[in-house]
Amino acid sequence: xxxxxxxxxxxxxxxxxxxxxxxxxxxxxxxxxxxxxxxxxxxxxxxxxxxxxxxxxxxxxxxxxxxxxxxxxxxxxxxxx
Numbered sequence: 001x002x003x004x005x006x007x008x009x010x011x012x013x014x015x016x017x018x019x020x021x022x023x024x025x026x027x028x029x030x031x032x033x034x035x036x037x038x039x040x041x042x043x044x045x046x047x048x049x050x051x052x053x054x055x056x057x058x059x060x061x062x063x064x065x066x067x068x069x070x071x072x073x074x075x076x077x078x079x080x081x
Contacts, residue, residue, distance in 0.1 A: 002048045003038065010038075010048065 002011045015024045044050055060074045
């Protein structure tokens, strides 16, 4: 399960790290607002967001097409470091 037993942290699998290529699973604390959203979601799987990267990419592409948004990639939305 991606939420710890205490229900206050989430496991981020394979977090990007320039120094390490694999095995970068990191536990991150969540604010109460995020925990409330997770608690309100239907539990369909052991994972909080049971979607593959391909499914997310395809949904984003469909949404951009539907909204007539050109030249925007999912990667463009990442938070600048």
